[in-house]
Amino acid sequence: MDQIRPLPLETVTLTNGMLLALQKLVRDKVLPYQWEALHDRVPGAAKSHCIENFRIAAGLAQGEYYGMVFQDSDLYKWLEAAAYCLAVFADEALEAQADEMCGLIANAQGSDGYINTYYTIKEPEGRFSNLQEGHELYCAGHFFEAAVAYYKATGKRLILDIACRFADYLVKTFGTGAGQIPGYPGHQEVEVGLVKLYEATGNSAYLKLARYFIAQRGKEPFYFDLENQNPAYRDIFHQAVIHERTYAQCHTEPVKQTEAVGHVVRALYMFSAMADLARLTGDPALGDACHRLYDSVTKRRMYITGGVGSTAYGESFTCDYDLPNDTMYCEGCASVALMMFAQRMALFTGDGNYFDTVERAFFNRVLGGISVSGTEFFYVGPLQVNPSACKCNPGLAHVMTVRQKWFDVACCPTNTARTIMSIGRYALGEDGDTLYIHIPVPCRVQSDRFHVEMQTQYPFGDTLRIEVMDREQRIAVRQSGNAAVQELRVNGQLVQATLEHGYYHLPALKPGDVVLVKYALPVRYAVSHPKVTDNVGKAAVMRGPIVYCAEQADNGEGIAGLRLPHTPSFFESEAFWGNGTVALAMNGTRAVFTSGDELYRDGLPDWEDAQIKLIPYFLWANRGEGEMRVYLNVAAADTCAPHSI
Numbered sequence: 001m002d003q004i005r006p007l008p009l010e011t012v013t014l015t016n017g018m019l020l021a022l023q024k025l026v027r028d029k030v031l032p033y034q035w036e037a038l039h040d041r042v043p044g045a046a047k048s049h050c051i052e053n054f055r056i057a058a059g060l061a062q063g064e065y066y067g068m069v070f071q072d073s074d075l076y077k078w079l080e081a082a083a084y085c086l087a088v089f090a091d092e093a094l095e096a097q098a099d100e101m102c103g104l105i106a107n108a109q110g111s112d113g114y115i116n117t118y119y120t121i122k123e124p125e126g127r128f129s130n131l132q133e134g135h136e137l138y139c140a141g142h143f144f145e146a147a148v149a150y151y152k153a154t155g156k157r158l159i160l161d162i163a164c165r166f167a168d169y170l171v172k173t174f175g176t177g178a179g180q181i182p183g184y185p186g187h188q189e190v191e192v193g194l195v196k197l198y199e200a201t202g203n204s205a206y207l208k209l210a211r212y213f214i215a216q217r218g219k220e221p222f223y224f225d226l227e228n229q230n231p232a233y234r235d236i237f238h239q240a241v242i243h244e245r246t247y248a249q250c251h252t253e254p255v256k257q258t259e260a261v262g263h264v265v266r267a268l269y270m271f272s273a274m275a276d277l278a279r280l281t282g283d284p285a286l287g288d289a290c291h292r293l294y295d296s297v298t299k300r301r302m303y304i305t306g307g308v309g310s311t312a313y314g315e316s317f318t319c320d321y322d323l324p325n326d327t328m329y330c331e332g333c334a335s336v337a338l339m340m341f342a343q344r345m346a347l348f349t350g351d352g353n354y355f356d357t358v359e360r361a362f363f364n365r366v367l368g369g370i371s372v373s374g375t376e377f378f379y380v381g382p383l384q385v386n387p388s389a390c391k392c393n394p395g396l397a398h399v400m401t402v403r404q405k406w407f408d409v410a411c412c413p414t415n416t417a418r419t420i421m422s423i424g425r426y427a428l429g430e431d432g433d434t435l436y437i438h439i440p441v442p443c444r445v446q447s448d449r450f451h452v453e454m455q456t457q458y459p460f461g462d463t464l465r466i467e468v469m470d471r472e473q474r475i476a477v478r479q480s481g482n483a484a485v486q487e488l489r490v491n492g493q494l495v496q497a498t499l500e501h502g503y504y505h506l507p508a509l510k511p512g513d514v515v516l517v518k519y520a521l522p523v524r525y526a527v528s529h530p531k532v533t534d535n536v537g538k539a540a541v542m543r544g545p546i547v548y549c550a551e552q553a554d555n556g557e558g559i560a561g562l563r564l565p566h567t568p569s570f571f572e573s574e575a576f577w578g579n580g581t582v583a584l585a586m587n588g589t590r591a592v593f594t595s596g597d598e599l600y601r602d603g604l605p606d607w608e609d610a611q612i613k614l615i616p617y618f619l620w621a622n623r624g625e626g627e628m629r630v631y632l633n634v635a636a637a638d639t640c641a642p643h644s645i
């Protein structure tokens with residue numbers, strides 16, 4: 001069997017439903033808004049200066065560099081999202097904007113191929129002198145991803161050629177040979193970019209450099225110590241945590257690492273590259289490391305929402321089962337990176353079960369990063385919010401209770417946009433002759449090999465209808481851990497298919513055949529391992545991959561006092577956003593504090609009947625500021641089993 005690979009994005013056209021609504025939101029609102037934000041034309045939003053930095057570096061404007069050292073990556077991720085948009089929607093105006101940006105990036109490139117506006121404008125002599133903090137290679141990785149996406153979407157080679165010139169320069173610059181820098185990036189990302197560039201061009205030097213960056217990391221003598229001792233070294237962030245070896249996963253060689261530690265986005269971009277390299281090189285030690293690290297993340301250090309990062313300190317992993325609901329970090333980029341890692345594990349192993357994690361992260365934390373208006377964003381992803389505490393407790397200062405217009409560090413909004421726009425690459429795949437349905441999406445797939453129409457309301461509807469339009473087709477449907485396949489029918493007849501690596505392979509299909517897949521989508525309670533101490537006695541409500549939450553907008557103040565009934569019995573209605581999203585309601589109870597305003601009183605609370613309303617977590621904070629909670633109290637069983645003393 002050939003390896004499974006993503007379907008080319010231009011062969012997948014979403015036809016209706018929530019995901020199409022989200023892609024139109026990105027096309028019509030998010031990308032134009034971000035274009036304005038990057039040009040500093042949004043009143044009241046944090047200043048970006050990103051485009052202006054490129055104009056100054058290109059010699060088209062005068063001025064000083066402004067912004068974070070990694071500001072260039074905001075444009076690259078916008079360009080990547082625009083490329084995916086152009087792959088699925090024709091849009092001349094957007095393409096003209098993107099072409100203009102490609103020209104600008106070309107003008108900002110040095111004669112040797114180097115591109116980075118911070119160092120070009122601010123510190124031309126300091127190039128690669130601070131790999132630990134300088135983010136030149138991080139920005140390069142996002143540029144390579146954008147360049148490949150734009151080339152694939154438009155066929156225009158300019159930006160790909162610029163990327164290759166830059167990558168060629170990196171190939172010459174980095175390594176353990178004479179005159180080369182024996183270093184590696186402080187923030188991983190260049191590795192996944194180089195792999196994409198290799199796959200787009202076939203130039204094995206790019207794959208070799210990606211492999212070098214992973215292999216060299218963590219070796220002794222420790223490169224960042226050598227760098228710090230260089231008289232030319234200049235500290236950028238002045239944060240002690242950055243110099244901890246675990247922060248950037250340099251404590252040991254990646255292939256020897258057993259647990260996910262340190263800055264989450266760095267870790268997960270690195271793990272993604274390791275899974276790419278395990279697939280492309282067949283290196284068993286890398287593959288083993290990927291399995292260990294994937295288990296460390298998803299079995300012990302991941303939130304039910306697919307959020308990752310238990311602390312704001314270093315935006316980091318902490319230890320097993322330490323998953324606080326209110327002080328966590330759960331950056332949007334971290335869950336995008338988790339989707340990337342899980343997808344790459346599936347492509348590397350051929351095992352569909354990894355897409356359970358892709359779904360969990362996408363339908364909850366990733367989509368939760370963007371407002372239904374498309375113009376406001378979250379960076380941090382709490383599972384529990386008390387706005388008054390967030391305003392007065394410095395330990396919660398990083399938790400925003402309302403979505404923001406933009407950020408000083410604006411990595412997440414563009415990352416969310418590129419992910420929504422490329423969901424077709426996550427949802428569908430192919431090998432030599434089979435179409436793989438990893439995540440049901442309503443769409444038309446039309447390529448040289450496949451032509452099918454798919455209808456579904458998933459994740460809010462429980463059926464998938466696939467119609468074969470022409471030619472014989474082979475289709476494999478993933479068995480989901482979030483919504484189990486209950487029934488497979490072809491032309492009304494039940495089909496018994498065996499499960500292989502997480503997929504049901506249907507019999508050969510011919511034009512006109514109709515496949516019906518029935519999924520189990522009960523509303524269910526999900527509890528945490530008891531070592532997740534915040535959640536003991538509480539449950540989250542889920543349906544398929546969707547995590548629900550209670551908001552003040554529906555339930556009034558004091559949602560911590562809500563108590564779900566022992567047996568989940570829910571009523572459905574359309575959620576306020578529409579687009580097929582479903583809200584839930586049930587008859588529960590609410591704790592009543594009857595004794596006035598004493599801080600403490602003896603005894604237990606009284607409970608009064610209360611209708612509890614829940615919305616999908618990703619829709620939270622779209623109706624003003626208020627309390628929000630994923631984990632709620634659950635009533636004890638109505639009757640206890642008899643027991644003797």
Ligand SMILES: [Zn+2]
Nearest residue numbers: 331333411412
């Ligand atoms: Zn981010």
